[in-house]
Amino acid sequence: MIRIIKKPTDTPDDNSTVMVADALKEKKAEFSYLNIDDIDPFSDEIENDIIWVCGIKQDGIQFEIINALNINNKVVNSPDSIATCASKAQTSARLIKAGVPTPETIFTNSKDRIREFIDIHKKAVYKPVYGYDGNGIYPFSSVEEIKEIPPYYIQEFVENNCDYRVFVIDGEAAGAIKRSSDSFAHNIHQGGTGVPVIDIPDEMADVASKAAHAINIDYCGVDLLPVNDSYTVLEVNGTPNWHCMGVPIPEYLAEYLIRTEKDY
Known part of the structure; x- marks a missing residue:
C-alpha cells in the first residue's frame, strides 16, 4: 500500500499532494492518506508500506513520527535525507x-573567522542553517552587517x-x-x-x-x-516544489512510488 502524508503548506491553487494523488488514481494505484498527527509512533499498526512524505511541519514532532514509521516501512524521502x-x-x-562542486563555505561561531573569510572573498552570503524558501538569505561585505546570533553558515558570493x-x-x-x-x-x-x-x-x-x-x-x-x-x-x-518545470513531475513521482512499492 502507498500511504501519503500531505504537505502542510498546500493551498487550493498549489496542492502538490493532490497532484501526485491524482496521478496515482489515473494509474489505478491503491493509496490512502495518513494524518501524521493521529499516528502513534510506538504502534506497529502500519507495517510494510510505502509512505510518501510530501512535506512535514518543522516542529520536531512530525519528524520523529516519520522516523518511527521508517522502522517497519519505507519512507520516501527517508527521514535521514530529509534531515540532511x-x-x-x-x-x-x-x-x-x-x-x-559547491561554493566555499564555513560554519562557525566566530565572527573573526568570518572576517578572515571576507578578507579572502570580499563578499559572502549569510544563510540560516535551517532556512527555507530563500528566507533570511542576504549578501554582505562586512561582518558588522551580520545581526543574527551564532552559529553562522557563510558561503562565498558567486556572481x-x-x-x-x-x-x-x-x-x-x-x-x-x-x-x-x-x-x-x-x-x-x-x-x-x-x-x-x-x-x-x-x-x-x-x-x-x-x-x-x-x-x-x-x-x-x-x-x-x-x-x-x-x-x-x-x-x-528534500520536499521540493516543481513550479514551471514544463514536464509532468507528479506523474513521474507517481510512477516512482508504484515502482518502489513493487520492489519493496
Whole structure:
C-alpha cells in the first residue's frame, strides 16, 4: 500500500499532494492518506508500506513520527535525507565529501573567522542553517552587517543573474527550471520567475545527479548556479516544489512510488 502524508503548506491553487494523488488514481494505484498527527509512533499498526512524505511541519514532532514509521516501512524521502536537506551544514558536508562542486563555505561561531573569510572573498552570503524558501538569505561585505546570533553558515558570493532548480528522481534529472529576478534571491517564493529548461544540459544533469547521490535521497530539487562551463550546487531540497518545470513531475513521482512499492 502507498500511504501519503500531505504537505502542510498546500493551498487550493498549489496542492502538490493532490497532484501526485491524482496521478496515482489515473494509474489505478491503491493509496490512502495518513494524518501524521493521529499516528502513534510506538504502534506497529502500519507495517510494510510505502509512505510518501510530501512535506512535514518543522516542529520536531512530525519528524520523529516519520522516523518511527521508517522502522517497519519505507519512507520516501527517508527521514535521514530529509534531515540532511533541512540542515545546510549537513548538506554541505556531504557534498564536499562526495566531491560535488559547491561554493566555499564555513560554519562557525566566530565572527573573526568570518572576517578572515571576507578578507579572502570580499563578499559572502549569510544563510540560516535551517532556512527555507530563500528566507533570511542576504549578501554582505562586512561582518558588522551580520545581526543574527551564532552559529553562522557563510558561503562565498558567486556572481550571477539567475539560478537553476533541477528535479532529480531516482538519481536522474527529470526536469529543470531557470529562475531569475531583479533582486539577490531568485527563489520563486521571493518573487523570482521561472521558465522551463527544455533540454537539460548534460553537465547540469550530471552535477544534480551527483548531489542527489551524495545525500542518498529518492527525489529532490537541486539548486545550482552556473560557473564558467559547469555548475555549483547551492543546496538540495528534500520536499521540493516543481513550479514551471514544463514536464509532468507528479506523474513521474507517481510512477516512482508504484515502482518502489513493487520492489519493496
